[in-house]
Amino acid sequence: MNGVENNLDIKTYDIPTDSDPVHDNPIISNILLSRGIVDRKQADLGLASLSHYDTLPDIKKAVKIISLAIEHNKNILIIGDYDADGATSTSVAVMGLQRLGAKNVRWLIPARLTMGYGLNNNLLEQIYQKKPNLIITVDNGISATETCQTLSEEGIEVIITDHHLPPETLPNATAIVNPKLAENEFALSNLSGVGVMFYVLIALRAYLSEQKILTQKINLADLLSLVAIGTLADLVPMDKNNRILVHNGLLKIKNQQCPMGVLQICQIANINPADINSVDIGFKIAPNINAAGRIHQMDVAVECLISSNYETCNKKAHELKKLNNQRKITSSKMKDEAESQLIGIKKILNSHHDLFGICLYDESWHEGIIGIIAGKICEQMNLPVIIFTNSYDDNILRGSARSTHKINLKNMLDNFYQIHKDKILKYGGHAMAAGLSIKKDFLTEFSLLFNQECGKLLKNKSLKKEILTDGQLNPVNRNPIFVRNLQEVMPWGMGLAEPVFYDDFIVLSYKILQNKFTKMFIKDKNGSSTWNVIYFGGVIDTKKGDEITIVYKLSINNFYNKPDVQLIVQNYTLK
Template structure:
């Protein structure tokens, strides 16, 4: 189903000079004040109210001033990697003498600060351990760290459980009673705020001077932008400020060598970089390390100050990403076959949810498979892989649809059938879990029953939301640039999607799998280039005309800029 996004009426204070289409786009996304268009760093939400910030900053300041050892423990995704790099870079810039980092290998220790990971520090424990993008549910690991005399500072953005771990301090905007206005901060955003509070604490104590200059934390914003976009957190006003400021630094050539090298590996021009470039070109290359091997190589890339070292590490990550893509393609074929078999067996009675498994699947990639199947079927999906080869336990990754909080569904399953799920965690749209392999059918039935309950027995329906039709006169480079300038676009601040009917004047396949076209709107005379990724000529019902859902984009090629339609969907 295709639905046009509603534009609320009533008074607003957007500039009168704003293009009418842009005005409606902003109103439909809840922007009604001109002030909300200001994404300068001065508009970043103040630190006041962020839980645990003072206690965490004071402990880190004491550690720095007394020369104590600080260990940063991150997560194995892009948010955790960028957050770890922000923490390490900030601490070193503020004069910390002994800063190290660790990242849990997902195949050895699993997620977060586990007791197994803490035990590896037992022979020479740090004085302070700072978690990034994890820790809020790591009760056992934090308890073990306390036994070793380690003060643990948790920085996280995930929802807490029924009780909090026994940490020295917890910085998390989603704690009960927290007054910080932006609950959508990514893990990298949380640790960036802690860095700001720490700098203020050290400044007040007279720590900085001629021999130890106060650092400009703006140098970290490229990493903050990357982690925020890659973690697909909602782009509320505060996150839009952080991402926009990071993008501006990248476009000015002021990003870290690692980010620049990853952009180059993804064939993106840093001078025209957008949030989508971070999400689709840089993020996957960084995430590939955590999915297949060890995120430490990704963090080293982000920490590299030498350009050549950064390029070598980015090349390693690029190679891992190619390996990931090949493995994902094989797994995707297997998943599609399973879905086809389910549809053939059940006919019209397609289940409300899908639980897929293959003993040959890789646990680091099942989340990507679940996401693709969810997009294709508009069903919540859980994809399982063996914890390790021959294991009797399965690791699952869940992806959900709008209106269904998948972590709550898992909690409901757990409450109804205690012991069925060994462990789980996550948020509304994504979650992870583990179960015994011989309980897969039991889980599949329980997950389906809970999904039906949460959806009130209303089958999930695919819906595409557009911003309506564009006049032929607006299909030009100037308006494409205006749209681009209103970004960054992303989660819950979606990039404008338009619909329209076109004549297909020319078409050819490029890159073996993408359809390049020359189009002319039925109500216009000018032609415009278009590209439909993953589309072939036979996907068009009529080779001469078609109706599309598309984004209006700026295409940069050989130093020239032109307007281009990026086709998202062919309307049947």
């Protein structure tokens, strides 16, 4: 849906006034201070500041079991997840264990649409075929209570490495390495799945060295590149420990000290490794990896990342690109169809039945992409959204939900479930993202219930989209050197938001691209500086001479190898 985003409430970050500068550039210093980085020690991203592994629950028990498996040449099976965190976790586990002496390491990632999530009973037949003595889960397993019990009865040991919230009843695993099991929050609480597995490898290497099993130093540092990708892709909070992991992982990619598959994915994503930053990972690298799990099988991504053969890495990287292009086409079609449904719903509703929570359904929509569409519609409408499609069972619908900070989806679904246990078959998630399965004949009632409950929660609350920015930026600071410094000072991510500015401009010219994007040439309202601008969110209904307030991020366009500052529109208001 295109149109003017007038319904904005632009705010600026609060900056502590009692802190010393944390960066030599005062603008960057204020940005860091506003994100809670209040001293230079917090801004230190050296590996020496990385927290120790010994605070992780069950870490010592886990490495002893893995050590014995390596010593006795046991069959080790890695069970991964079908997203970028899962793919990088699997790759880190396979490569790391092989370097540390494991001779028999295999891996298995379930197909999203047919096998379900993580370690589950649907995988048992495939697991038995691989005849493992030890299973290590990565980025999953904490909820696999029933399957763990079955495997235990079969004499197969299971080590769970995960970072998701645990259920009330833990699986009967030999060891569970999960920072969320700690009684109190600590330095490693926000590790991603790949972060947890990397820490297991560090602890294992130390243990093998202490036991004189390792007689030479084994380098694991290049695997930090995969830790960076998985951590950024999974949107875990960018606390100090994760900042260190990601920063040093990016350095490995910049220096091409990383698995060959990472460099090949950079190539197909048109990224110069020397210039890579956290935004490139989130918007270019991660989508190519995730596309495999959404559209096809995550095996393609893992095969690309673990191979040391150039031809294999290159071939698999191009397969990922093809899958991502397919994902883009499908996403675009689904988004258009969702927007058409939304227009119809808004026409039906009148002033007595306002729209507060959106449920949309189409039997043909791809289950692996409904989460993307829910996120896009939620961002566009500034309202909670659930996108439903058919599941493997024609009588059951699967939904993916996204929300704003004003409505907690998990709490709402908890309440719904207490009343409709017979119709809501399964659900899970957190405040702003969730998944659920419901009976198909419950969809209409559920949609009305969702809209009504959202209406109650939004009553007397402003529906304006609150945009938190770093204020206005003097045009002299919109230069390539400042932008590079901004991109490299920190690995921006969840909880450490990428800098966003706002200013008033005059439209000099504009062009609509593919009927989906808007490219503009603008000048500062109170100045003569001109800028190239791109808006990926749709068509801006503008004309030459319009005054426009733009909320934007800064980027560098290297067209013809000439660095030029470009403004990436996040939101806008036409005056």
